[in-house]
Amino acid sequence: MTSEAQRQNALDAIDRHAAELRAVSQFIHDHPEIALEEVESSNAAADILEKLGFDVERGIAGLGTAFRATAGSDDGPHIAFLAEYDALPGVGHGCGHNLIALSALAAGVGARSALEGRHGRITVFGTPAEEAVGGKVIMKDAGIFDDVDAAMGAHPGDAEAWCPTVPGSGEALACQGVTIAFRGQAAHAAADPFNGINALDGIILTFNGINALRQHVKSDARLHGIIVKGGDAANVIPDYAEAFFFVRAATQTYMYELVEKVRRIAEGAALMTGATLEFSFPEPASWDMITNYTLANALKANIDRVGLALPEAKAQEANGSTDWGNVSYTVPSVETAYPIINRVCTWHSQDVVDAAESELGYGNTFLVAKAMALTAIDLIENPETLTAIKTEFTEARDRRIAAR
Numbered sequence: 056m057t058s059e060a061q062r063q064n065a066l067d068a069i070d071r072h073a074a075e076l077r078a079v080s081q082f083i084h085d086h087p088e089i090a091l092e093e094v095e096s097s098n099a100a101a102d103i104l105e106k107l108g109f110d111v112e113r114g115i116a117g118l119g120t121a122f123r124a125t126a127g128s129d130d131g132p133h134i135a136f137l138a139e140y141d142a143l144p145g146v147g148h149g150c151g152h153n154l155i156a157l158s159a160l161a162a163g164v165g166a167r168s169a170l171e172g173r174h175g176r177i178t179v180f181g182t183p184a185e186e187a188v189g190g191k192v193i194m195k196d197a198g199i200f201d202d203v204d205a206a207m208g209a210h211p212g213d214a215e216a217w218c219p220t221v222p223g224s225g226e227a228l229a230c231q232g233v234t235i236a237f238r239g240q241a242a243h244a245a246a247d248p249f250n251g252i253n254a255l256d257g258i259i260l261t262f263n264g265i266n267a268l269r270q271h272v273k274s275d276a277r278l279h280g281i282i283v284k285g286g287d288a289a290n291v292i293p294d295y296a297e298a299f300f301f302v303r304a305a306t307q308t309y310m311y312e313l314v315e316k317v318r319r320i321a322e323g324a325a326l327m328t329g330a331t332l333e334f335s336f337p338e339p340a341s342w343d344m345i346t347n348y349t350l351a352n353a354l355k356a357n358i359d360r361v362g363l364a365l366p367e368a369k370a371q372e373a374n375g376s377t378d379w380g381n382v383s384y385t386v387p388s389v390e391t392a393y394p395i396i397n398r399v400c401t402w403h404s405q406d407v408v409d410a411a412e413s414e415l416g417y418g419n420t421f422l423v424a425k426a427m428a429l430t431a432i433d434l435i436e437n438p439e440t441l442t443a444i445k446t447e448f449t450e451a452r453d454r455r456i457a458a459r
């Protein structure tokens with residue numbers, strides 16, 4: 056079969072299975088499950104891939120809701136699509152991860168149908184817990200992505216969403232979650248407060264210290280937190296209080312420098328109150344993102360080919376974080392953005408919940424999936440493109456490692 060016929064095969068396969076693929080995405084949307092609880096969502100995604108001919112392994116890297124669905128042979132390039140499906144607590148699919156799942160599933164189904172007579176492997180990875188915990192970090196640390204040659208994904212966005220094709224676009228902030236807890240001494244807040252040690256004061260002083268630090272951090276840094284526990288009753292001196300913070304910066308070095316400053320602020324709060332500090336990292340850090348621009352441009356060419364219009368990419372300071380950052384140190388990666396709404400809107404909101412099941416949302420997700428499938432076929436067909444991708448990857452990764 057000619058390569059043009061195989062490309063058409065891939066597009067036809069996506070169209071042929073569009074209704075059942077969309078139904079899976081709608082199911083995930085209608086049954087929002089938060090990080091590590093995506094049992095029904097991950098099963099729905101894995102089930103359809105199994106039904107459509109993939110070998111599926113569930114519960115990989117010690118994560119019950121992670122899966123690997125693979126097809127093809129080991130004597131050629133191994134191209135991966137990363138699916139996410141976790142929702143936001145209280146919001147539902149306000150980040151559109153049901154569409155991320157759909158784009159990866161559809162791209163996998165399309166690319167697989169073009170494998171006949173070729174040497175190569177297509178894998179759809181189910182990567183849980185992007186919004187919290189960082190499932191991809193755990194999967195990466197377990198070596199799940201070690202044999203992958205290139206990884207692609209698509210994240211919904213608003214009308215300004217683009218494919219990160221130019222240096223300085225597609226960046227992400229390194230991010231560490233920090234739990235800060237204080238243990239004190241309970242006492243009657245009116246009868247004998249002088250016998251109490253106020254754990255909540257430890258938290259409040261930590262917030263004030265971090266607020267003071269904010270004047271003295273570089274513009275790429277983000278420090279933000281919530282009080283998780285602040286006591287049970289106003290007439291009891293709280294003997295336990297807990298806060299959770301995210302510390303983010305453009306580089307891992309600066310992020311860890313700030314984590315140490317936050318630690319010293321909390322130590323100061325412990326000294327002031329007499330409470331005992333417990334400072335811990337409940338989840339692994341996510342790293343800055345190394346977007347592979349050779350891969351991004353290969354994908355963008357196909358985004359143009361399928362007729363999905365996107366604004367031009369430009370270099371821009373990172374403003375979010377993703378667990379894909381860690382993966383991007385192991386595998387040449389691109390996560391393109393694409394619009395699911397016709398205007399600019401706030402993210403993690405009801406607007407996104409609605410857009411994530413709109414006709415525009417589904418339509419553009421299928422287009423970006425087709426572009427990813429065609430790109431996988433290009434990479435399997437053209438070893439020289441993959442070589443260029445790997446050369447860029449090694450140089451960029453070594454530069455980042457030297458700078459951290």
Ligand SMILES: [Zn+2]
Pocket residue numbers: 150151152185210
């Ligand atoms: Zn997201």
